[in-house]
Amino acid sequence: MHDAHHAEPTGFLSRVVFSRDHKVIAKQFLLLGLLFLGLGGILALLIRWQLAFPGKPVPIVGQYLFSATAGAISPEGYTMLFTMHGTIMIFFAITPMLIGAFGNLCIPLMIGARDMAFPLLNMLSFWVAAASGVVLAGSFFVEGGAAMAGWTAYPPLSGATATPGLGQTLWAVSLFLGGVSTLMGAINYVTTILMLRAPGMGFFRMPLSVWGLGLAAVLNILFVPVIAAALLMLILDRVANTGFFVSGAQPGSAGDPLLFQHLFWIFGHPEVYILILPAWGIVSDLLAVFSRKPAFGFKATAIAMSSIVVLSTVVYGHHMYTVGLSPGLGKAFMSLTMLISIPSSVLFLNWLGTIWRGSIRLEPAMLFALGVVFVFGMGGLTGLFLGAITTDIYLHDTAFVVGHFHYTMAASVLFGSLAAIYFWFPKMFGRMLCPELARLHFWFTFLPLNLVFFPMLIEGYGGMPRRLYEPTSYKYLVQFQPVNQLITFAAMVLGLAQLIFVWNVVRSLWAGERAPANPWEATTLEWLTPSPPPHENFDVIPEVHRGPHEHSRPDVPDRDWIGQWESQAPAAPQTPPAPPADSEAVAV
Amino acid sequence: MSDVATCEVSPVAPAAAAGELADVVGMSLFLGSGAVLFGSLLMSYAMLRAQQPVWPPAGCPPPPLLMAAANTLVLAVSSVSMAHAQVLAASGLRCVGALCATMTLGVLFLVLQLPVWSALQAAPQFGLMRSVFLLLAGCHALHLAAGLGALAWVLPGALAGESSRHPLAARVRLCAMFWHFLGVAWAALFLTVFVF
Ligand code: HEM
Ligand SMILES: [Cu+2]
Numbered sequence: 001m002h003d004a005h006h007a008e009p010t011g012f013l014s015r016v017v018f019s020r021d022h023k024v025i026a027k028q029f030l031l032l033g034l035l036f037l038g039l040g041g042i043l044a045l046l047i048r049w050q051l052a053f054p055g056k057p058v059p060i061v062g063q064y065l066f067s068a069t070a071g072a073i074s075p076e077g078y079t080m081l082f083t084m085h086g087t088i089m090i091f092f093a094i095t096p097m098l099i100g101a102f103g104n105l106c107i108p109l110m111i112g113a114r115d116m117a118f119p120l121l122n123m124l125s126f127w128v129a130a131a132s133g134v135v136l137a138g139s140f141f142v143e144g145g146a147a148m149a150g151w152t153a154y155p156p157l158s159g160a161t162a163t164p165g166l167g168q169t170l171w172a173v174s175l176f177l178g179g180v181s182t183l184m185g186a187i188n189y190v191t192t193i194l195m196l197r198a199p200g201m202g203f204f205r206m207p208l209s210v211w212g213l214g215l216a217a218v219l220n221i222l223f224v225p226v227i228a229a230a231l232l233m234l235i236l237d238r239v240a241n242t243g244f245f246v247s248g249a250q251p252g253s254a255g256d257p258l259l260f261q262h263l264f265w266i267f268g269h270p271e272v273y274i275l276i277l278p279a280w281g282i283v284s285d286l287l288a289v290f291s292r293k294p295a296f297g298f299k300a301t302a303i304a305m306s307s308i309v310v311l312s313t314v315v316y317g318h319h320m321y322t323v324g325l326s327p328g329l330g331k332a333f334m335s336l337t338m339l340i341s342i343p344s345s346v347l348f349l350n351w352l353g354t355i356w357r358g359s360i361r362l363e364p365a366m367l368f369a370l371g372v373v374f375v376f377g378m379g380g381l382t383g384l385f386l387g388a389i390t391t392d393i394y395l396h397d398t399a400f401v402v403g404h405f406h407y408t409m410a411a412s413v414l415f416g417s418l419a420a421i422y423f424w425f426p427k428m429f430g431r432m433l434c435p436e437l438a439r440l441h442f443w444f445t446f447l448p449l450n451l452v453f454f455p456m457l458i459e460g461y462g463g464m465p466r467r468l469y470e471p472t473s474y475k476y477l478v479q480f481q482p483v484n485q486l487i488t489f490a491a492m493v494l495g496l497a498q499l500i501f502v503w504n505v506v507r508s509l510w511a512g513e514r515a516p517a518n519p520w521e522a523t524t525l526e527w528l529t530p531s532p533p534p535h536e537n538f539d540v541i542p543e544v545h546r547g548p549h550e551h552s553r554p555d556v557p558d559r560d561w562i563g564q565w566e567s568q569a570p571a572a573p574q575t576p577p578a579p580p581a582d583s584e585a586v587a588v
Numbered sequence: 589m590s591d592v593a594t595c596e597v598s599p600v601a602p603a604a605a606a607g608e609l610a611d612v613v614g615m616s617l618f619l620g621s622g623a624v625l626f627g628s629l630l631m632s633y634a635m636l637r638a639q640q641p642v643w644p645p646a647g648c649p650p651p652p653l654l655m656a657a658a659n660t661l662v663l664a665v666s667s668v669s670m671a672h673a674q675v676l677a678a679s680g681l682r683c684v685g686a687l688c689a690t691m692t693l694g695v696l697f698l699v700l701q702l703p704v705w706s707a708l709q710a711a712p713q714f715g716l717m718r719s720v721f722l723l724l725a726g727c728h729a730l731h732l733a734a735g736l737g738a739l740a741w742v743l744p745g746a747l748a749g750e751s752s753r754h755p756l757a758a759r760v761r762l763c764a765m766f767w768h769f770l771g772v773a774w775a776a777l778f779l780t781v782f783v784f
Contacts, residue, residue, distance in 0.1 A: 117610045117613075117614060118610075118614060121614075183618075183621055186617075187614050187617045187618055187621075188614070190613075190617055191610050191613045191614045191617065194613055195606065195609065195610040195613060196610070221617055221620060221621045221624075222620075222621070222624055223624070224621065225621045225622070225624040225625035225628060226624060226625075226628045228625055228628075229625055229628035229629050229632065230628075232629075232723065232727065233632065233723060236719070236722060236723060240722060241713045241714055242714065242718065242719035242722055242723065243713075243714035243715060243716060243719050244632065244636065244719055244723070246714055250713070250714040251714070252645075252647070252712045252713070252714050252715050253714040253715070254636070254639070254640060254645060254715070254716055255636060255714075255716070255719070256635065256636055256639060259632055259635055259636065262635075263628065263632065266628075
């Protein structure tokens with residue numbers, strides 16, 4: 001299993017389908033994630049249609065999707081839409097893309113390993129994820145339709161009495177399988193990072209992407225079992241007449257629906273960090289590469305991410321301020337939550353420090369990384385209002401929450417994934433993407449995205465509840481109807497703009513320019529090996545001589561980067577160069 | 589017999605040793621997450637039970653302590669035979685007997701669960717006692733079945749006295765880690781559900 005060299009498999013099945021090569025598995029996860037991203041996006045547009053034009057038949061597709069109601073979306077249908085949208089986006093789009101695809105691609109390449117520690121487990125991880133995706137997608141077609149209890153699936157909504165259909169059970173089963181897959185991946189990632197680093201690759205020489213992915217994997221190992229426990233109980237309640245979350249609905253039942261909320265958020269809060277940590281790490285690396293500067297406060301960033309991991313385990317109660325926690329407990333959760341803003345600010349200021357006076361190259365990946373800096377700032381600031389009890393009691397369950405978590409997840413994490421795609425696509429597929437199309441994609445994503453999510457903050461502040469079927473049924477919300485329509489039009493533009501991306505990818509795969517080994521003049525190990533890397537990644541395992549971001553060293557005159565694998569700075573000319581004008585830009 | 593493991597001290601040892609260490613690390617992480625799983629289940633049980641005025645809940649027969657104790661004994665002995673197998677394998681001796689004993693005891697454990705299960709079927713539906721037992725013991729039994737599967741997976745190697753790329757001793761050690769974990773999980777379950 002761990003021998004130094006393996007012959008490359010030759011059959012189609014073992015090379016493309018049941019491959020154990022981390023680079024192939026990365027592509028499989030990317031495809032899975034992108035497909036579900038498309039599906040989740042279509043569901044989002046249907047939700048938006050209903051909010052902008054309540055009760056009106058959906059144009060074109062409505063007659064096929066909602067034939068029973070003459071093309072209009074029913075209340076149950078709407079509930080199903082937002083439930084499946086949230087579930088799909090979080091567990092089947094973002095998770096496979098960031099963690100599945102880039103975890104797989106980046107970890108072995110960036111630490112100088114030939115593959116993951118457990119290639120077979122890695123392959124299984126993908127196929128279990130695929131099975132879980134099939135179960136979830138299949139649940140649309142069972143009698144009664146897919147799940148309808150929100151992505152949070154609180155009982156009693158998700159109990160057998162409220163949602164008797166098979167769809168809700170399949171939802172739980174599919175998430176359980178997804179958890180199994182994630183756990184397999186996480187064990188692999190952590191073991192790989194601990195055991196398979198190339199000689200010289202100390203922890204503080206690892207790129208921040210690896211830090212982010214590794215920390216997310218640690219959180220997964222610790223907290224996926226918690227949601228698994230909750231799902232097991234939910235499934236048993238639904239199919240085996242147990243009564244964990246049932247209270248009163250059945251004679252003799254003495255369960256507690258709140259127990260589910262506790263378990264869900266003990267996992268759920270770390271889950272949002274599981275998603276954002278890889279994005280943070282990737283952005284931290286990308287900002288350094290495209291500012292041609294070392295990452296400002298590199299160690300501080302790594303330590304800040306680690307302390308957020310620790311803090312994220314003890315703040316989940318901020319999702320439950322309104323369930324009747326004892327006030328003392330609420331205050332404790334609030335204080336702990338507010339503590340997170342300290343490491344978050346360190347991280348954020350370090351990003352600004354990295355780009356400050358850098359020689360910025362606005363490649364598409366950099367545009368998206370800068371986009372993350374902006375939208376994550378928005379998400380973080382709006383989070384403060386939800387972390388403080390006094391304001392959260394007013395804002396809880398409003399569109400403000402929807403705006404907030406879309407700024408963090410739908411915007412930051414999604415942009416992080418897109419930045420990663422634009423950055424590593426040449427390494428992954430050996431072809432360059434068209435930068436002009438990519439820039440077009442960026443602007444037609446970034447601007448509409450803010451037009452979608454910023455107005456939601458205002459609507460929520462104005463009192464509009466989330467998960468609302470018919471906004472005009474409340475008099476005080478009628479004034480928001482033009483805003484709702486604006487959001488929906490912006491969302492349509494956003495959706496259409498993704499076609500630019502799809503076209504760019506498809507075009508490049510067939511006709512893109514061949515990618516050189518190191519198109520971005522970056523310094524980490526994956527850029528040492530050809531694009532795409534050969535089977536087992538490196539001819540010879542490289543030796544690591546320096547940290548991950550050695551850009552613009554003043555003593556290296558003719559090149560503004562030195563690879564981690566280079567033992568000596570490229571030869572300097574005989575006469576020492578004049579000292580650089582602004583040396584503080586490169587001092588770290 | 590002695591050809592089983594003495595040949596392990598060969599030039600390929602460093603790479604193989606690193607691989608074995610990775611296996612142990614991976615298994616430890618897995619067991620860590622397993623501990624969180626059983627921990628979450630037990631915490632949930634604690635939270636539900638703390639809300640009850642009496643325990644066992646009214647109308648529910650007390651859990652069958654004696655049968656569960658027999659279960660516990662069987663599993664404890666199986667852990668001993670598993671440890672024995674590990675020692676034998678590590679010193680290059682034949683461990684087939686000890687492995688088979690462990691598997692037999694594991695199967696016996698599952699069989700002995702049946703009367704406990706049927707006793708609890710008498711408890712009211714939706715009631716907490718039946719729910720908790722179904723969840724905890726069910727989850728444990730499934731993991732134990734997986735443990736049996738793992739033992740079945742190393743058995744052919746033990747029979748053949750295999751000593752090639754993946755040394756038998758390393759595999760038996762992984763099985764033993766998992767098996768002892770199951771023992772500890774059952775002990776926690778036994779104490780919280782049946783004894784106290
Ligand atoms: C980018 C395009 C997207 C649009 C236009 C969009 C729009 C929406 C809308 C309108 C809702 C319903 C809010 C309500 O019920 O009041 C919603 C819910 C939600 N969205 Fe998105 N979304 C997008 C992307 C994403 C992404 C990428 C994620 C996750 C990473 C995500 C996660 C969620 C979640 C978790 C919910 C809550 C579902 C529930 O209430 O159970 N969304 N989204
Ligand atoms: Cu949270």
